[in-house]
Structures are given as C-alpha cells and as structure tokens.
Amino acid sequence: MFRLAIEQDFETIREIYTYTVKKLAPSLYSPSQVIAWSSFPDNISKFHDFIFNANTYLLLKNNQIIGFCGLENDGHIASFYLHPDFTRQGYGTKLLLYVLDIGIKKGITRFYTEASFFSQPVFSRCGFTIFAMETVNYGDISFERYKMEIITQQENYS
Template sequence: MNIRVANESDLPELAELYHQTVQTHGLRYYTVEQTQIWASFALNKRLFRKFILDVTTFLAVNETGILGFAGIGTDGHIASLYVRHDCLHQGIGTALMNAMLEYGKNEEIKRFYAEASRFSLGLFKKFGFQVYDTEVVERKGVEFQRDLVDLSIN
C-alpha cells in the first residue's frame, strides 16, 4: 500500500468509494433515510470536488485501486476519512490518519479537529482524540448527530 495526494483524475473513483462505503456500512449506525442522504453527497460533482480538492486529501492505493482517503485542511480540520467498503479493519484508516497527523506536524498544526460520525469515532479515539461536544446537522430535511472531536499536539 502506498500513500499519495489526490488529484482531479481520482474524483470518479473516490466518489464511487464514498458512495459504496456509506451504502454498505452506514446502516449499522444510521437509518435507511440517513444513509441514503449521506451516500448521495458523492453524486453532487461540484460539492464532492470541493470536498476532496479544497483540502489536502491523502489516498491509500495498491494494485486494486484506491483503498481509502482522508482530507485535512491547513487549520487542522480533518474533512474526511473513508475506507473502501471491502477493506475495513485492515489498517488503512490507521495509515491515513498517520499520514494526516504527520502532514499536520510538518505544517506545525497544533490542534486537529473533526466532526466524527458514529462510524469513524472509534478510529479517532484510537489516536487520542477526545469528544468535546456533539452537534445535530440537517441534510435534505434529515437530522444527523455527530461527535466533535479534537487532539492537541504540544
């Protein structure tokens, strides 16, 4: 497995990975309606492009294609962290989190933060992120609860 930065040509494969992963595993934590709305985000090409390319998005890749992706902003905001639906629990999320944290340290970021879904909260906690609040967001008339997590580096 190699880690590299995403580019424009990766967008179709990333959108498919996102959509399939949410559809396949979202129902463990969310209702059918929540899962469908969450997954549909990848269908909006303009917003999905911004989601991937407006931050530094790292990709985990091997000979089968993209295994996962994770994006981080210059302010330490972790914008995304997704692993391909058939590759969970193989260390890919860990590798991507390590890449983001290393990038952040090189950029002298002192605080990392994210809005963690129930799906990803365990990985954040594994790296020492703490839940400091929860929020409810609305997407297309459907509410989602997310945990706000952060990690400070001294």
C-alpha cells in the first residue's frame, strides 16, 4: 500500500533514514561518511523541508512504513529510502515505479536524481541512466554520487 506522508509520519521517516544509512552505508562508505550522512535528520528543520518540500510517498506493509520516496514537481526524486529489512525483495522497485507513475500522470516526462552507491542499482533497474558523477559535502565530509535521469513517453509504469 502507498500513501502520501503526513506530519505524524515524520519521526518514523527520520528513524528509517538514519537506520538505513547506518545499516547499509558501511559496506560502501567510510565511517566518517556514514556518521555525517546518518546525522542529517538531527537537523529537524532541514530534514523536515527535505521530506515535506516534495511529495513524499510511503510504502507500507502491514500498516508499517517500510520506505519512502520524495518527488518534486519538476521530476526530481529528492529521496528514496527503504528499511534494510525489506531490501532485495522488490519493494524498492515497486515504490520507485509507483512514484514514477504518479509523476507521469502529472505530465512529468523527465525524472532525475542523485543516487548513492547503494540506491543506484534500483534506479538503473527502473530505467534511469547515469549522466554524471558529482561530489557533495556534508560538513567537511565529501561524497560521490551518481546523477541519473530517465526520459519517459507518458507510458504507464504500474
């Protein structure tokens, strides 16, 4: 089941974000990168804007939030996180395809994102291609990530 995030979901979303980064990132990122990345939700105001300045869709299983994906009006996928207990089971693909379908129905024809090393395979499976690498900073810690996009033809992805 999918639905839009509401204020009452904020703490759960923060927990999923932090836990996901702490659990999955150590296999691909340095300890200092994991600490910097996982601490982003500690800035309540910025994290709130990150979630609610986009249309953030939740994936629920047994009425529990297991993932979220934020879509901005210009086609930017602002967030994409799945609780680690549900990775590699097709849930991430279902969530991303659901959000793409909503965007297509709104007339968006180009979707783009900045994907981490561990989210890039899901974006690729859903048709995104890498068009650049970029380096970003969380404080004084730098990260590389993939800039990815998909151009659609108003087709239905669900």
